[in-house]
Amino acid sequence: MSGKTIHLYQKRAYMNAREIGLKQVEAAYVAEISERTGQRIEAGEHQPNRGKVAERKNTQDPLGDVWDKELEPMLKQEPKLKPMTLFEHLQDKYPGQYPQVLRTIQRRVQTWKVLHGPSPEVMFELRHEPGMMGLSDFTQLKGMEITIAGKSFEHLIYHYRLAYSGWQYAQIIQGGESFIALAEGLQNALAACGGVPKQHRTDSLSAAYRNLGGNKSLTRLYDELCDHYRMQPTRNNTGVAHENGAIESPHGHLKNRIKQAIYLRGSNDFDTLEEYQLLIEAAVAKLNQQCQQKYEQEKLHLQSLPKYRIPDYEILTACVSTRSTVEVRCVLYTVPSRLIGRQLELHLYHDRILGYLGTQLVVELPRIRVTQTDKRRGRCINYRHVIEGLRRKPRAFIYCTWQQELLPTPAFRERWLELTAQFDLDTAAVLIVEALYIAATQNQEAAVCDYLERELKAQTLTLKQLQQHFRQDCPESFPQVTVTQHDLSSYDQLIDANASDHSSKFESPYSPQSPPAPHSPPQAAPINSHARPLGISGTPSYTRAMVLCQILVGIMRTRNTPPQRSPVATGTHRGSTSQRKKFFQL
Template sequence: MSGTRITDQQVSLYMSKRKQHTQEIAAAKAGISVRSARRIERDSQLPSQKPRRYWRSRPDPFVEVWDTEVVPMLASEPRLQAITILRKLQDDHPDQYPDSMRRTLERRISKWRAVSGPAKEVFFPQEHAPGIRALSDFTDMQALGITISGVPFPHRLYHFVFAFSRWEYAQVVEGGESFEALSSGLQNALWQAGGCPREHRTDSLSAAFKNLKEQEDFTTRYEALLDHYGMTGTRNNRGLGHENGSVESSHRYLKEAVDQALMLRGHRDFEDRAAYEALLREVVMRRNRRHAAAFRLEREQLTDLPPRRTTDFAEEEARVTRCSTFTVRGILYSAPSRLIGHRLKVRVYGDRLDCYLSGAMVFSTPRGSHAAHSTRRAIDYRHFIEGLKRKPQAFKGLAFRDDLFPREAYRRTWEQLDARLSQRDACKTMVGLLELAAMDGIEAVLAVRLEAMLGDGDLPDLEALREEFSPRQADHPVIHVQMPATSCYDALLGQGVAA
């Protein structure tokens, strides 16, 4: 066929088949044309015995502009594509270089780059010894389309991998690539693995290394973390993610495994974060079982863990305002109203905030996100129910009103109430619905009921919903206890002495 050299094996096969078949059939069985078959029968040499032809059979269409125009462009900017150069030649020489010459130009440029082009980066394959290197990185999971109770769940994974055995650990991170997330994930991975490697490698994480755009110096904290576990910290060069390839390639395979598990599951919605984390653990454990033999070798070479973990949080101070809110790292959080006016010690973890007053933890709340699509608020509507019951009209113009809705169904219900009822009735009904939602186990069930009502075009009947969902007083049987006479005990004591 055109463009493919005939091999010695094809010639031998053709000559063998030619003894029993016609020229056309033998050529077809050897995968060559009839014209080539006739040439083979006339020639006594095998293809390997003939010198290759290196001269052109057609005139070079770019001979006039190659040295004067094309090569100077490539020399000044070697990354120029052939199609870009062809468009430039078409502009400078109209009707002389049609699009059909693109493949010819691509071959010429490819040959020039191989002979005279700049040197390319060389990739050096590495052999990893057990117990030497582990790698950490974060990877975004938004493309998988995971939802929690129907609400999109933007998050990423902290991913830890041993370079030798490929044993891995993954942890859900809702916020950014913070030091707290790195410290928590790394320590969880090391304690689950049962030992420490000699070297821990990352890319240029701002959580671990001091970069120019960072205000806070995380380097000291990261070095303290490494010293606690007896590890040496290294990182790859900026912009060269392949140098962290052992974990970068694992990102793709882990995401594919999670994606396949979600396909097998039939849907991507989870009741809560714990259910999603359970699926993730199952996927990681299944992948780790394939590396069990290599991990046993790795485990023998790991150094011992320290007697205890080190801190995986940062401490901040925040005062609870009269609005029952406080701010930590640019994110507005809500707090129980009883804490208004108090200054809290806040421990900032990768996934939560633990708030302390006089050394005692008073409450904990999920950590907010600095993502671009986030409102930078982490408001819990339960903290405002009692206040809104006393002042329901304040709900209408509340600055963070939309952050009070725990689910989309509640927001849509408020839109209908606001449009079809008076302000007084709309606010009173919405506050009553939020009060119902705050009961244990009612929020999700009530959201489903509200969705059904909105689908039918009805407004919620607050009293009927209270009757349906409010806890009922249990009927306890009346038990009458008859106290025996004290003389009965004397008789029992007498029996005991006789025994």
Template sequence: MSQRRHHTQAVAAAKAGISERSARRIDKNPQLPSQKKRERHWRTRPDPLEPIWPRVEELLKIPGILSVTIFETLQDEFGEAAVPDGVRRTLERRIARWRALNGGEKEIFFPQHHEIGRQGLLDFTVADDLHVTIAGQRFDHRLFHFRLASSGWEDSAVVLGGESFTALSEHLQDALWKLGGAPAELRSDSLSAAYKNLDADAQRDFTRNYEALCRHYGMTPTRNNKGVAHENGSIEAPNGHLKRRLDQALRRRGSRDFASIEDYRRFIDQELAKQNRRRARLVDDERRVLKTLPPKRTTDFTLVSADVTRNSTISVDRITYSVPSRLIGYRLHAHLYDDRVEFFLGPDQVMTADRVRVKHAERGHNIDFRHFIGNLKRKPQALRYLVYRNALFPTHAYTRAWQALDAALDARQACRDMVALLDIAAKGNCVDALALRIEAALDRGKLPNVAKLKSEFLPTVRSRVEVTIPPPDFAGYNHLLANAQVL
């Protein structure tokens, strides 16, 4: 166009490198060809959705219905000839456009500003997809997760059972005391899983205990609306981040197997400590405005009282625990923690046992054979039809030993030999070592040799040698004094 101002049309066209014909067209209308395209208001082919679109609009009134559901419904009603698979994408685009132009309001996510020290959040998350094993055994578990909304400081703990007030109270208090303060507000979801198997009275107790826990630390409890997880987004999304970090750490470690639960807990603590160190400056700023902790913790267990039966057992939360026979007839107070049960006689702790969990309405056992071995030695025949006989055996090797002895020997001798094996394990404190010897014998097709095992693990104590020490002869001292030379 600049050449045309100073030259003829032919010269300007030559300088611009175009034909004179193109130059004449540009002189008449300087618009580009793409700008001259006329808008089309007619179809070039029939609309395949026109006959069925009224039905589509009816289906769109159903809340939450998906495009694929509408497509399948149309095929069911009109047949695949009228609604072939090839129109599915056309239908989905048409529905998306209709919803943009005529659909209802969508939910808006409002970003929130988190004031330092104001809010802490807690949640439980299932961690089975980490595929952790303990001593080679699959370990299904949950993680309790606590996090400060502002600085991002977080703590996590292994939960062996489900969501419960005991687990919440114990691990929340652990987190607060690690942090060194408490936020003004404690945010949680509706805790529906914790209420799931509770009756009305137990649900009221849970709510009352939770409110008392928050009151003890000066925190205001708040909850998001049930089923609206994004309202708790400051902990829901970090749940996924936490499990991804642990998964990556397990990959770096090269193994997902741990010798014990304590080793796994230490692993989690180490990973979270590294993450919290990266936020040290923000955490320090938030710690300055946190509420001061009370002088001591509040209750972080569930209290159950029960009598010890004449069977030397006590029933707590549908689980039968064995106790030393000296406690028969006494009433014990059981403190139920997430992973253990502590038994008290008055103010004195008399025993601790691993907490056993069973499915709802089932019953279980936690039997320590050491509590019964003294009585079984006097009454070995009681073993044969003992109700919790299988739970009595400390490992599978002892179960195999009983099965082999019971099959090969008469009832009386089988019971005597089995009790003798348990006695060796108890006195020698050698449950695992003895189990290896038992399995080795059984693998060879032989019965355990009780006498040989007893001599190996319980060596006979030699009789005491009597040593006679004569009284000192004082005459010898007088002789030394008489012949002593003065230096």
């Protein structure tokens, strides 16, 4: 192998082959050298560059005529010029003379920038102290569409991170980077963290800073938020994202975890928003496991949480119209019809609206935003709010401007088209309104829709059958209760025994067999001849209610018929005052 250079790796391969027991011929074949070269290597006589080193041939510089005169002065004047720009310049100025010099220009420009170009920006490694800084930012899950119940879901992810330990928190935000979203996300993150850092750092959020003008001061709400939690607000320079590297770089790691969890799940469609939030929390929990030890150290340096949160919502007032609606930020919402004419206090969160009548929560609405560029207004119609009024006016459904929104699902909209094809408009309106009423009151949307579909296919749908099918009847059979009546004769024995025992002491003044005593007061109540006394007043064995019943009968008879003198009574006639007095005394 005369004239070929023996490289160091070939020498090592030969020696390794000899160490494992191969012969010189076999080891030389493995190392791709001659057997003689192998002998010299073993004897220590091998000289790698033995002899004269071959000189490189002098080749002509393809850019010799233009580099020093044109290209290098252009780079000195504007170092941002790229090799492709210089190559195209040569092609335009000298067509056909420099066809294959692009790679040469690239190497020459790279060498020139290293030797004579401007120095790039230096990134310094920073030291973070425990409990000093927490960072907040919003990010978007790009490259993947998330759907909730089959509908596209536009959202942001609020991301919070402690600079020292790397502990993180994330939650879904609907809408833009508003102060409401920042306040709710930050307060939830601090509550989950269990403490408050001394500084809170963000980028140039419009929810936190007044970016218009020269001063770029804090907004009032953000200043109050930081003051409440005893945090010093800080920000990075505008457009310099790497100054927030402690949160910008972890964005990528978090979103990668979320995407991998969705890929592992096999679907990017979620039944509910809570299910999607649980997936994000699981991804964050795995990241926090890696920094658990440092988080426990930093937790000792965090400030304590305040006793209460500040409002993370916006307050508006609205009067419920006669259409049972309120308008909030160019979106029309329905509310329960019993609130018509009432003044509501609305609390606007990033994802919901709470309505209060005084201090009582009366309605909760999902917050809707108009995302279409060709529309400025939107509607959020809930048929459950107005179904009672619509049932009294079913024909209003025919020409109602909310007709499509009143139908809760696409299946109901198909049933409405089928109803209008089989029935006249009035009958179809009555049927669909009754179906919506049953679905609302019995919470059976799917069952009602399926029933309509079956009956419409069979062409046997009627209003009476619809009502009877979903009628909530009382149970046909009641549990049988057996009651054993005790013997009532024991009461007669009790009365007879007590009457005989006390006959010598007590005697009924109302008994018809006993004539009135001569010394009886003339004010004694008249006794009807047909009324038999049922008890003796003052006797424990006799019930006072029985005596009262007798007196009430007398009073009623006295009011209905003219008073009659008793043949037994000898006193003068008494008015109603004495009767009422006697009744009171008894």
